Amino acid sequence: MVWRSAVAFLVACGGSSGSGDVTAYVGVYSTTSHTRAETPGSSVKCADAGQPVTPAAPFFRLAVDSFFMDPDVLSVSNCSDAAATMCTETLVTLRAGGPGLLDESANSQTGGGAACQLHFTHSEATLSGATVQVETLEKYDAPNISSSDCTVQRAQALASSPDCRSVERWIGTRQ
16 A cells, blocks of 8 residues: 555655546557566666566456546556456556656655665556557666655656666557
8 A cells, every 4th residue: 555655645745737638548448568677786678678577467457547537537457357357556657648648757765874776766657549648668777876866857867768677568459
């Protein structure tokens, strides 16, 4: 719950504001590909195709996020059935923006003797006919800088980095 609260704070403070209609994306999709690239303690290239997630959920759902209770915020859930009765939410949220759905958040953390930690997340979804692709890039840095230099602006600068902490992609066809 603490992580979910942090995500709510991030979206409220640093997320992209949506302007558009998300309803075309709402639905259950049959998973045709679900990959993840991540090397614990290191970084991966953001363009890395990743490895298949195993076991992959056979379906995923894009639905109005019940936590935010905002009809313009969708969440991604992995589902074990086409009716989406058995789903596990991810921490990926999306809003209308650009040519599809988009959400970005940035934050910085310091204090209590801990070094500066910078976090930036970029999530987007595109729809082509009945096929949707969702991509989430998580970026992280822990520079040796003073607390006063550990700012959200510095975390936002991670957006241009070609290196990610993790990359996750879903591709699916609408049910």
